[in-house]
Amino acid sequence: MKIILFDIDGTLVKAGGAGARALNHAVQAMTGRKDACSAFQLQGATDKSNFENAFKAGAGRKPTKKEMASLTQKYVDRLPAEVLLSVKAKKYLKVKGVEKFLAKLSARKDVLVGLGTGNLKEGAFIKLEPSGLMKYFAFGGFGCDSHHRCVVLQKAVERAAKLALTSIKSGDVFVIGDTHRDVEAAKEAGYHSGVVLDGFGDPQLLMRSNPELMARDFTGLKPWLIWLGLEKDPKGIKRGTYICPDSPIEHAHYGRTGLDLRDIDRGIKELRKAKKKITG
Numbered sequence: 496m497k498i499i500l501f502d503i504d505g506t507l508v509k510a511g512g513a514g515a516r517a518l519n520h521a522v523q524a525m526t527g528r529k530d531a532c533s534a535f536q537l538q539g540a541t542d543k544s545n546f547e548n549a550f551k552a553g554a555g556r557k558p559t560k561k562e563m564a565s566l567t568q569k570y571v572d573r574l575p576a577e578v579l580l581s582v583k584a585k586k587y588l589k590v591k592g593v594e595k596f597l598a599k600l601s602a603r604k605d606v607l608v609g610l611g612t613g614n615l616k617e618g619a620f621i622k623l624e625p626s627g628l629m630k631y632f633a634f635g636g637f638g639c640d641s642h643h644r645c646v647v648l649q650k651a652v653e654r655a656a657k658l659a660l661t662s663i664k665s666g667d668v669f670v671i672g673d674t675h676r677d678v679e680a681a682k683e684a685g686y687h688s689g690v691v692l693d694g695f696g697d698p699q700l701l702m703r704s705n706p707e708l709m710a711r712d713f714t715g716l717k718p719w720l721i722w723l724g725l726e727k728d729p730k731g732i733k734r735g736t737y738i739c740p741d742s743p744i745e746h747a748h749y750g751r752t753g754l755d756l757r758d759i760d761r762g763i764k765e766l767r768k769a770k771k772k773i774t775g
């Protein structure tokens with residue numbers, strides 16, 4: 496059984512800044528500070544740590560437990576209106592090709608698709624609602640499970656194991672995200688990692704985090720399916736069972752699956768022939 500965990504923001508959808516606006520609203524209501532989210536990096540962190548940072552930016556100190564609960568409530572109350580605003584402004588987008596990818600994956604019996612997100616569970620549902628993608632996810636790990644993304648992913652796998660009534664090997668877990676933090680968390684847990692470059696990740700940090708697969712989005716599914724070990728690689732090497740140093744990255748980067756290498760081979764043969772003629 497393969498477990499595939501999707502991050503939400505920048506990986507499944509782009510909510511047009513709805514989360515940041517809802518959090519700004521909540522912090523302003525409690526501390527008076529406007530635009531608290533501009534003070535730190537939101538992307539790729541869990542909601543819990545974002546809430547703490549935003550409150551700190553407003554109040555100049557850590558929130559108490561009670562304040563965190565109140566901030567969370569205010570955020571969740573505000574989020575639907577902000578998501579709706581993004582939808583109306585046409586700033587709410589699905590990442591290209593993701594629906595087709597999810598439909599393909601969930602039709603398989605050897606795959607369980609889940610969420611691995613820093614969003615609170617309620618926030619995750621609200622953000623996904625307009626996309627209609629929620630139906631593909633039977634379980635997940637959420638920002639309310641832990642501050643740490645790695646633990647969030649492990650929680651998701653625990654839930655997958657319960658659903659599948661079997662134990663799950665870490666080598667069978669594939670994490671798909673859009674920031675270096677997704678990659679680092681996956682690696683920390685011993686899971687595979689793949690990223691979309693069209694999300695919110697910093698390209699340099701992404702490169703440095705060294706995921707097994709990088710692709711612009713999900714418009715070309717072949718590299719993703721080969722990486723997951725669900726489709727045969729025309730080069731004949733089995734992917735998805737271990738970290739393969741050359742090709743998943745090569746695949747995503749150059750869109751190569753081995754098929755287009757034939758042209759290069761042909762070119763080289765012709766060059767050799769030409770060389771023979773010249774040298775005699």
Ligand SMILES: [Mg+2]
Pocket residue numbers: 502503504505506538539672673674694695
């Ligand atoms: Mg993300």
